[in-house]
Amino acid sequence: MDIKAYIESGILELYVAGALSDEENKAIYELMQQHPEILQEVLEIEAAMVKLTAATSQQNNTHLFEAVKQHLGFNNASKVVVMDKKAKYNWLTYTGWAASVLLAAGLLWTLNQNHALKSDIQNAKNKESYLETQIELAKNSLTEANTLISVLRDDNIAEIPLAGQGSFASTYAKVYWDKDEQRIFLDAQGLPDPPEGKVYQVWSLKLDPLTPTSLGTIDSFTEDDNKIFEIENLNESEAFGITLEPAGGSASPTMDQLYTLGVVSAS
Template structure:
């Protein structure tokens, strides 16, 4: 008999786990008495199971004892009978007990890992939100610093846009930075546009009247300070704001001209 091949076959692990038939258990027990190497391997496997269980199972002896009793159908009362068993039976039950303890320990480990994973996911979400808030705060601070510098710059042209026609109560203001070819539009005096509509900003030449679109303000409702930076490379003589269908229009809809302002010559 090749002892090493028999040990490496994995049957001894099944014996310790209590997964073999009575006949197979008897055969292994006989071999254990005949071959010290097999007996030692069984003892090593049981020791490994106990060590693994000690590292993973809950530190609650009552929990482990209850699991073993339940699996072996032991009664938890004072009338439990003490039964004398042979060495063979003791080893068999030891295998079953080790299997139960290992299963209990692995179940607890799985539950702990699931809880840990859930906590990690929550922590990752919170971290992402925090990073977003920090980034937004940084961007807001940079925008605020830019606006302050624009407001204090004497080279910036300030153009008030007055309300027009049915929208006389509305107002806006343009800060034109000709050097950087941009404007800052303060649209705080405009109401929120109806659904499906957007504000469109126009650069105007007055003679002849020639409008050039500077784009639509698509994020008007979500922008808190209502100040928008817009590129403008035109030689503008005036600025106007109209209400247009979503996506904008090629030419301004004059009946929905909200504000208009002429740049100082």
């Protein structure tokens, strides 16, 4: 075996750069055990790679450029590249280092692509979830609309207009009382949005003596576009009123904040 020709073939540089197959790596390892010259050459190539890697870690880009030029055998005074045996080793070493950098860049790109793919999948799931929610809301809205239509068409449903009171004369509302189901449907489209920290509270009233019973607060007034609210009513109501109260409601109506009032007509 011509050891010199084998060394100059460039295969040892590829071995150090990790560019050979497992079988080729194994063959070179066995030759290193048999021939000290090959082992020494591999050690020198590895030392050159370590030296070049250390040079590339410098913060000064000018120093980096000059170090690479030096390892590649460039002469600042001439455009001609002179490559002796050692320069050849350094060139192949640099090639292996550059291949490692490209491999790292490729891995980084792959990780970024995987991250982008996961992000796209998550966005698709979010959109799907959003659409499912919207479909469910549409179904609920349709059910509510059909329920309200059936209430409005039922002759047994009592309709009670609530007129604006005092300083709130321009406001209005309407109650549809389903006595059989012990519930009312409040159409509050004629009320303005309550101020921050305030809520509308609905009252069932007995008139003689005047006895108010709270039917609860309308906490979702601002968010509800239709302004129609279904409220349980277990009372023998003689009138209905709506007042503006602090958030959480009040034990008794604030009379100077009485927005609307309507009396149930005798049937």
